[in-house]
Amino acid sequence: MFNTLKLNTSNSSKSNVLLKAPIQLSQMTGHADHKTEDVKGIWMMRRDLGTTVDAKKLEKAEARLKAKQEKRTEKNSQKTANPLILEEASASQASNKKESRLEASGKNKSYDIKIENFDVSYGDRSLLTGADLHLAYGRRYGLVGRNGLGKTTLLKMMSARSLRIPSHISILHVEQEVVGDDTQALKSVLECDTVRESLLQKEKELTTKLNSGVGDGTESSKLTEIYAKLEEIEADKAPARASVILAGLGFSSKMQQQMTREFSGGWRMRLALARALFAKPDLLLLDEPTNMLDVRAILWLENYLQTWQSTILVVSHDRNFLNAVATDIVHLHSQRLETYRGDYENFVKTKEERLKNQQREYEAQQQYREHIQVFIDRFRYNANRASQVQSKLKLLEKLPELKPLEKELEVTLRFPDNFEKLSPPILQLTEVDFSYTPEHRIFINLSVSADQDSRICIVGENGAGKTTLLKILLGDLTPNQGIRHAHRNLKIGYFSQHHVDQLEMNVSSVELLASKFPGRPEEEYRHQLGGYGISGDLAVRPVASLSGGQKSRVAFAQMTMAQPNFYILDEPTNHLDMETIEALGNALQKFKGGVILVSHDERLIRMVCKELWVCGCGTVKRVDGGFDEYKDILQEQFRKEGFL
Known part of the structure; x- marks a missing residue:
C-alpha cells in the first residue's frame, strides 16, 4: 500500500497527477471485470506512459521458460526412475595371423605375454590407443599412472581375456572379496588348488568303491596313480603352506578356522589375496593390494612376492612397496604404455632424464627448422636459388615431426588454516x-x-x-x-x-x-x-x-x-x-x-x-x-x- 503515488506522463507538460486516496494494487489486478473509469486516475494514464509490450516476444520467452522447466522435470524424473547408467569398458586389438596360427596349433609354449597394437576405452573415452604391453615370464611389473587414466580398466580387460593372452597361461585377478559362507578360511584357500582338490575327490571315490566291494577291480591301480600325483604336487604340504600365507596376512590360528561369512569385507579381501598367492597363477594381477593391509602385513607381502616365480602385474600407489617388489615399471600416460627397467626410484630418475632429452631434441629440431625456413623465405622468389629452395623444402618434409614435451599437470592440495591458535591441550x-x-x-x-x-x-x-x-x-x-x-x-x-x-x-x-x-x-x-x-x-x-x-x-x-x-x-x-x-x-x-x-x-x-x-x-x-x-x-x- 502506498500513501501517495506520483506518475510521470509522456505528454509535453510532464505534469504530475496526485492520487487523493490510497490504492491497493493487488485488489485491482486480481479482478478482470474492473472498468477503467471505476479506478479513477491510475488506469486512465496507462496508455499515456508510452510503454508497449511485444506480444510475440513475450510468447516466445514464456515458451522458452516452459520448455526449460519441462526439460528439468524430465531430467529429475529420469534420475528417479533410472538413478545411474554407468558406461562400460571395452578393448580392441589388431589381428595377428602368425600368433593366431601358433595359438590354434597348440605349439605356443612360451609364458611371455605380448599384447600389441590394442585400444582400451571406457564408454566414449579412449584410455589407450595403439598401445603395446610386453611381460616377460618371471618378472614383476608395477603399473603406475595418474588416477582415472585406465590402470584398473586395463587389468580387467586382461583378466577377462578381452585382450589376446595365450590360452595356456592361467590368470588370476584379485579384484573382489571372497563370498561369505560356511567354508572355513583355511579350507577356502586350499580349495583354490583345483588339481589337488580333484585328485583328493577321486581318491575318496575310489577308496569308497574299494572298501564297499562294488568296484571293477581297477581301483587299486588307479589309487596308486593318484597317490603318485599327490606326492608329485606335494599335496601333504598344502595345508601348512596355506596356513603360512594366511598367518602372514594377519589371520591367527583361530581365525583360520572361522567361517568366511564371519569376516568383514576387508578380511575377505585379504582372504582373496591369500587364495591367489596359494594358487600360483602364471599371471597374477593385483590392484592396490596394500589398501586392505596394515604395515605388518605389507612387509610380509613384500618379502613373499620377492620370491615369486611367475609373472606379476600390480597397480600400487605405495612407492616403498614398488621399490621392494617391482623389477620393472610400466607407465601409463598419454594413452600409451612405456616400460622401464628397475624399481620405482629408478623409474623416476630415468623418466626425468628421458623427458629432458626429448625436450632438448625438440628444441634443437625447432631451431634447425627455423634456420631452414629463414633460407626458404629469403630466396623463395630468387630464380638462381630455386633448386636450393626446393631441396630445403624436401628436407623439411622428411624431418620427423617431434612433439613438444607434454607436462603432466602438477597436483596441489591445500588445507585452509585461517584460524586462531588454541591453547593446549586441545x-x-x-x-x-x-x-x-x-x-x-x-x-x-x-x-x-x-x-x-x-x-x-x-x-x-x-x-x-x-x-x-x-x-x-x-x-x-x-x-x-x-x-x-x-x-x-x-x-x-x-x-x-x-x-x-x-x-x-x-x-x-x-x-x-x-x-x-x-x-x-x-x-x-x-x-x-x-x-x-x-x-x-x-x-x-x-x-x-x-x-x-x-x-x-x-x-x-x-x-x-x-x-x-x-x-x-x-x-x-x-x-x-x-x-x-x-x-x-x-x-x-x-x-x-x-x-x-x-x-x-x-x-x-x-x-x-x-x-x-x-x-x-x-x-x-x-x-x-x-x-x-x-x-x-x-x-x-x-x-x-x-x-x-
Whole structure:
C-alpha cells in the first residue's frame, strides 16, 4: 500500500497527477471485470506512459521458460526412475595371423605375454590407443599412472581375456572379496588348488568303491596313480603352506578356522589375496593390494612376492612397496604404455632424464627448422636459388615431426588454516577404558593428548583398535570409564577409510557440495573442487563414474570446505596416485593445525608424522625411534615366527 503515488506522463507538460486516496494494487489486478473509469486516475494514464509490450516476444520467452522447466522435470524424473547408467569398458586389438596360427596349433609354449597394437576405452573415452604391453615370464611389473587414466580398466580387460593372452597361461585377478559362507578360511584357500582338490575327490571315490566291494577291480591301480600325483604336487604340504600365507596376512590360528561369512569385507579381501598367492597363477594381477593391509602385513607381502616365480602385474600407489617388489615399471600416460627397467626410484630418475632429452631434441629440431625456413623465405622468389629452395623444402618434409614435451599437470592440495591458535591441550583422553562387550576390552587405562602442533601417526595390526581410538577422540564413541576433553573451539575434519564409499553416487561433485553447503554460488563449489583436481567435465559427471582416486579428491574437497583446525585421517591414501599422495603430504606439512593420521603408507608417514603411536594389547605405546624402529620390531617378529 502506498500513501501517495506520483506518475510521470509522456505528454509535453510532464505534469504530475496526485492520487487523493490510497490504492491497493493487488485488489485491482486480481479482478478482470474492473472498468477503467471505476479506478479513477491510475488506469486512465496507462496508455499515456508510452510503454508497449511485444506480444510475440513475450510468447516466445514464456515458451522458452516452459520448455526449460519441462526439460528439468524430465531430467529429475529420469534420475528417479533410472538413478545411474554407468558406461562400460571395452578393448580392441589388431589381428595377428602368425600368433593366431601358433595359438590354434597348440605349439605356443612360451609364458611371455605380448599384447600389441590394442585400444582400451571406457564408454566414449579412449584410455589407450595403439598401445603395446610386453611381460616377460618371471618378472614383476608395477603399473603406475595418474588416477582415472585406465590402470584398473586395463587389468580387467586382461583378466577377462578381452585382450589376446595365450590360452595356456592361467590368470588370476584379485579384484573382489571372497563370498561369505560356511567354508572355513583355511579350507577356502586350499580349495583354490583345483588339481589337488580333484585328485583328493577321486581318491575318496575310489577308496569308497574299494572298501564297499562294488568296484571293477581297477581301483587299486588307479589309487596308486593318484597317490603318485599327490606326492608329485606335494599335496601333504598344502595345508601348512596355506596356513603360512594366511598367518602372514594377519589371520591367527583361530581365525583360520572361522567361517568366511564371519569376516568383514576387508578380511575377505585379504582372504582373496591369500587364495591367489596359494594358487600360483602364471599371471597374477593385483590392484592396490596394500589398501586392505596394515604395515605388518605389507612387509610380509613384500618379502613373499620377492620370491615369486611367475609373472606379476600390480597397480600400487605405495612407492616403498614398488621399490621392494617391482623389477620393472610400466607407465601409463598419454594413452600409451612405456616400460622401464628397475624399481620405482629408478623409474623416476630415468623418466626425468628421458623427458629432458626429448625436450632438448625438440628444441634443437625447432631451431634447425627455423634456420631452414629463414633460407626458404629469403630466396623463395630468387630464380638462381630455386633448386636450393626446393631441396630445403624436401628436407623439411622428411624431418620427423617431434612433439613438444607434454607436462603432466602438477597436483596441489591445500588445507585452509585461517584460524586462531588454541591453547593446549586441545584434545585429550585421560585414564580411558573402552569395550564393545565385557569380554572384548579394547583399551584399559589409556591416556593420550594432542595439540595444534601434533603430527601423530597411529599404527598397529588390523583389529588392534586404531579406528576405535579415532572414534573415541572424535567423540563418536563414549568411554566406559575415563574422560575425553576437547577444546571448545576445536573443529575436527574427519576422513574415514570408508569415506569414498559413503559419497552420494547419483549426483555430480558440484551437486554434492551444494547439498552439504547450500546457498553458495556454483563458482565457489567449482573452485573448491578444482583445488583438488576435479575440474571441468569431471565436476559435473556422476560421482559413481569417477575413479577411486577422483572420488577421494571429492571427499577431501567436501571435508576441507568447512575449514577445520584439526584433521583426523583414517587411511586417506587408499585409491590415491603417488602424485596426489605427495601433494597430500606437502599440504599436511604446511597446515598450521593438528593432525592425527592412521596410515600404512611409509612415504606419507615419513613426510608428515613426528610421533608414532603403536596400538595394541589394550593400550597405545609411543615409539621414540619413529617408523624405522617400528619396522625393526616387525622384522624381528617375522624372524621369531619363521617368516624370514
